[in-house]
Amino acid sequence: MKKLLLSICVLFTIITQSFAGGNDEGMWLPLLLSQKNYNDMVKHGLKLNADQLYSVNNSSIKDAIIWFGGGCTGEVVSGEGLVITNHHCGYDAIASASTAEKNYLQNGFWAYNKEQEIPAKDLSVQFLVRMEDVTEQVMAGLKDIPYEDWNKKIGEVTKPIISKAKEGTHYEAFVREMFKANQFYLFVMEKFTDIRLVGTPTESIGKFGGDVDNWMWPRHTGDFSMFRIYAGKDNKPAAYSKDNVPYKPKKFLPVSLKGVKEGDFAMIFGFPGRTNRYETSMGVKLAIDETNPSIVKLRDKRLSLMKKEMDKDVTIRLQQASRYAQIANYWKYFIGQTEQLKKNKVYDRKVSEETAFKAWASNKAEFASLFTNLEKSYTEYQPYNKYGVYMREGIFGTPLFSFASAFYDLNKVLEKSPVDSVALKATLAVVKMRYDMFIKIYNPTIDQNIAGAMLQMFYEDIPASQHPAFMSTILKSKGKTTEEKCNAFAAMVYKKTFLTNAAAFEKFLANPDQKKMMKDPAIQTALAFLSNYNDNYKKYADAFQLSVAKEGKAYVKGLMMMQPDRMFYPDANSTMRTTYGNVKSYDPKDAIHYHYLTNLSGVMQKENPGDPEFEVPAKLKELYLKKDYGQYKDATGEVPVGFITTNDITGGNSGSPVIDGEGNLIGTAFDGNWEAMSGDIAFDKDLKRTICVDVRYILFIIDKFGGASNLINEMILVK
Numbered sequence: 281m282k283k284l285l286l287s288i289c290v291l292f293t294i295i296t297q298s299f300a301g302g303n304d305e306g307m308w309l310p311l312l313l314s315q316k317n318y319n320d321m322v323k324h325g326l327k328l329n330a331d332q333l334y335s336v337n338n339s340s341i342k343d344a345i346i347w348f349g350g351g352c353t354g355e356v357v358s359g360e361g362l363v364i365t366n367h368h369c370g371y372d373a374i375a376s377a378s379t380a381e382k383n384y385l386q387n388g389f390w391a392y393n394k395e396q397e398i399p400a401k402d403l404s405v406q407f408l409v410r411m412e413d414v415t416e417q418v419m420a421g422l423k424d425i426p427y428e429d430w431n432k433k434i435g436e437v438t439k440p441i442i443s444k445a446k447e448g449t450h451y452e453a454f455v456r457e458m459f460k461a462n463q464f465y466l467f468v469m470e471k472f473t474d475i476r477l478v479g480t481p482t483e484s485i486g487k488f489g490g491d492v493d494n495w496m497w498p499r500h501t502g503d504f505s506m507f508r509i510y511a512g513k514d515n516k517p518a519a520y521s522k523d524n525v526p527y528k529p530k531k532f533l534p535v536s537l538k539g540v541k542e543g544d545f546a547m548i549f550g551f552p553g554r555t556n557r558y559e560t561s562m563g564v565k566l567a568i569d570e571t572n573p574s575i576v577k578l579r580d581k582r583l584s585l586m587k588k589e590m591d592k593d594v595t596i597r598l599q600q601a602s603r604y605a606q607i608a609n610y611w612k613y614f615i616g617q618t619e620q621l622k623k624n625k626v627y628d629r630k631v632s633e634e635t636a637f638k639a640w641a642s643n644k645a646e647f648a649s650l651f652t653n654l655e656k657s658y659t660e661y662q663p664y665n666k667y668g669v670y671m672r673e674g675i676f677g678t679p680l681f682s683f684a685s686a687f688y689d690l691n692k693v694l695e696k697s698p699v700d701s702v703a704l705k706a707t708l709a710v711v712k713m714r715y716d717m718f719i720k721i722y723n724p725t726i727d728q729n730i731a732g733a734m735l736q737m738f739y740e741d742i743p744a745s746q747h748p749a750f751m752s753t754i755l756k757s758k759g760k761t762t763e764e765k766c767n768a769f770a771a772m773v774y775k776k777t778f779l780t781n782a783a784a785f786e787k788f789l790a791n792p793d794q795k796k797m798m799k800d801p802a803i804q805t806a807l808a809f810l811s812n813y814n815d816n817y818k819k820y821a822d823a824f825q826l827s828v829a830k831e832g833k834a835y836v837k838g839l840m841m842m843q844p845d846r847m848f849y850p851d852a853n854s855t856m857r858t859t860y861g862n863v864k865s866y867d868p869k870d871a872i873h874y875h876y877l878t879n880l881s882g883v884m885q886k887e888n889p890g891d892p893e894f895e896v897p898a899k900l901k902e903l904y905l906k907k908d909y910g911q912y913k914d915a916t917g918e919v920p921v922g923f924i925t926t927n928d929i930t931g932g933n934s935g936s937p938v939i940d941g942e943g944n945l946i947g948t949a950f951d952g953n954w955e956a957m958s959g960d961i962a963f964d965k966d967l968k969r970t971i972c973v974d975v976r977y978i979l980f981i982i983d984k985f986g987g988a989s990n991l992i993n994e995m996i997l998v999k
Contacts, residue, residue: 325545365935367486490893553932616957750808
């Protein structure tokens with residue numbers, strides 16, 4: 281009995297350390313900071329009171345934070361709506377504003393007055409107005425509804441909650457689940473759409489180190505760009521107009537020139553995208569063995585084909601730059617995640633956690649079949665997992681086929697007699713929207729080459745028993761090898777499709793003809809793969825997702841029951857979170873120590889003329905040689921470039937402000953470190969670091985390199 285009790289105690293210790301917040305782990309809802317975390321934040325070094333962090337009635341730090349473009353974060357740093365975010369977050373807007381003659385992406389851009397600021401088309405930002413726990417209302421609406429029907433019911437249940445929140449305002453609102461749908465929160469947002477590009481360093485600064493240094497420390501990247509929010513004269517959101525004025529924020533962040541040192545408090549606000557910290561061992565195994573390697577393989581091929589053409593022509597490079605960067609970022613991410621999941625033995629850790637849970641739940645009927653059900657679901661789904669990955673990342677990783685898949689729903693509408701005119705109008709609007717997205721990135725050579733390669737890889741890597749019947753049509757194309765046949769078929773598709781002909785496409789939209797549509801080879805191909813999936817394999821994916829969600833909800837509920845006094849945090853889901861920690865160096869391997877700070881001298885040491893990822897602008901070298909650093913140097917006489925903290929972040933936190941204990945901006949977060957790439961699934965308390973641009977480097981580049989002292993003068997600098 282003593283041995284049994286000891287074993288259970290050990291298991292409880294394992295699961296407590298793995299799931300509970302602590303050691304700087306956790307992406308916390310700001311609304312709950314005063315209840316759960318504030319005292320711990322003070323111990324770390326926070327000097328502000330809880331209301332200064334999050335308040336509905338008074339201005340607080342949350343009012344200086346923006347959800348930038350729906351995928352990044354930014355911070356307001358002046359009373360005139362001036363925003364700092366990452367260079368890679370502004371990448372698409374910068375590329376879109378560029379031409380071969382005015383290549384702002386390559387050469388940088390600075391607005392020396394507001395008249396020079398460039399409207400950023402299709403870019404928007406959102407402020408969080410307030411958040412509210414609506415679990416009780418949502419659960420009441422879902423009472424007696426089987427979990428299998430929750431997805432159908434949830435919209436109906438949350439609609440009145442959202443409507444009430446927006447009533448009489450210009451705000452937007454949505455409800456998000458937390459803790460695997462054990463809790464629900466309402467988020468009320470204020471959206472601005474008149475956003476203008478104010479400044480960006482040259483790409484050789486903003487993307488210094490490129491793919492080689494991506495996810496790595498030490499880092500020397502000036503990953504920042506600047507925008508401005510404009511509003512109507514009433515300071516409310518308004519569509520772009522030359523009469524709009526700079527937005528006057530409720531709160532903006534003072535900027536610190538004091539710098540950072542080892543152990544300093546660091547707090548980050550932002551909109552982290554997705555984590556899956558409550559993933560099971562089975563999910564980790566599937567990711568390591570199959571999903572991640574498949575994504576990496578497909579993206580690797582797409583990137584190589586894109587780069588081949590981008591290197592030939594600057595216009596093509598500008599058109600494809602943002603898309604290439606997005607694909608490359610998560611190509612390397614999945615390489616790193618797989619490597620670190622293995623290295624950090626995350627699968628084994630998850631098994632230990634589950635063993636502890638099973639011991640606790642052994643006499644609780646509510647959780648008796650939880651893991652049995654999950655194991656059955658993974659076994660049934662695994663044979664079809666790869667089809668979904670290859671369709672999403674491969675077939676629909678081809679822009680034309682991705683766009684053509686939009687005709688699946690249109691075909692369903694046109695099949696009915698009589699045609700529902702309301703449904704037809706709505707579906708055509710979606711098709712037109714997808715066309716506008718497609719044509720922006722369409723390059724016939726790149727697209728055709730990717731199409732041929734993805735068809736070949738699908739044929740070779742997916743079991744023949746799962747191939748659509750249409751594959752036989754593809755293989756009838758001219759050529760001796762599969763590669764030749766797939767490339768020949770792709771060439772035929774791009775020659776005959778009407779989807780790349782603007783006039784023909786507009787004519788079709790005006791008078792949609794189902795027969796014409798279904799004869800188009802691009803649409804035929806896309807729908808063949810999609811229909812095959814929907815008719816034969818989607819049922820397995822749907823059953824799997826339902827089971828994982830249902831049992832995952834029970835698992836998290838059980839964990840909370842098992843540890844009622846622990847502080848749990850919800851997975852990231854693109855809602856505002858706060859994370860706190862300290863500036864801290866680390867030792868990634870035996871005999872290797874990584875300092876917490878990098879300097880401009882390190883940029884010069886990395887310079888490699890002729891390598892576009894490590895080029896240093898002549899003016900930056902001149903400033904370095906003259907030591908013309910102004911007020912932006914530290915006590916050693918260096919200009920700091922980057923620093924690292926122990927904060928817990930993920931994708932979506934790009935551009936997040938790094939804030940000191942007094943509420944001043946000390947840097948901008950832009951990356952995680954290679955040694956902790958498993959962080960979206962399992963936080964590593966020893967190795968996890970957030971890589972940040974030091975705000976002194978940002979100011980140095982704006983002022984000394986860009987000559988935009990007008991922007992410096994807008995800010996409040998704290999010395």
